[in-house]
Amino acid sequence: MAGLARGRLAEERKQWRKDHPPGFVAKPRTKADGSTDLMIWDCKVPGREGTDWEGGLFPVTIxxxxxxxxxxxxxxxxxxxxxxxxxxxxxxxxxxxNDDPDLGGAWRPAVTNKQILQGIQELLDDPYTRSPAQRLATELHAADPEAYRRHVRAMVARYPADREGAA
Known part of the structure; x- marks a missing residue:
């Protein structure tokens, strides 16, 4: 099975190099010895234009x-x-x-890294608050949108796109 995972990831790497959304970054991690670790990818997801997340480039590890x-x-x-x-x-x-159907998982083997990263970008501005992972963020999102926006803008300031040379 390990061969299947690595083969699929090598193919996704090739596809990403040919066609990826502007502003996104995704690449397998480089090990200390200089070799490529296809099992861990270091990525960057830009905040979507026209949202409070715009201007940020957020590090994602897959x-x-x-x-x-x-x-x-x-x-x-x-x-x-x-x-x-x-x-x-x-x-x-x-x-x-999420690959647990009992928890609302929608994972399918056909889902690509590109789709995952675009899904994360969409989730940033459109959180699913019926299944929260973080109490304070969920409460502010519902009860105090302005305070929530301030926290979002703080995340953008912490991870600015211009610092990475991408937009």
């Missing part, structure tokens, strides 16, 4: 298991990232990358 593509990868924003669907450890709660 961790694949040997069971990929039959098992969904785990996706992480930085620890402590402010968002209703991000756990304290940074793990992203998104149905697209």
């Amino acid at each position: 961790v694949f298991s040997e069971g990929y593509p039959n098992q969904a990868p785990a996706c992480y924003l930085p620890q402590g990232f402010f968002h209703p669907n991000v756990f304290e450890n940074g793990q992203i709660c998104l149905s697209l990358i």
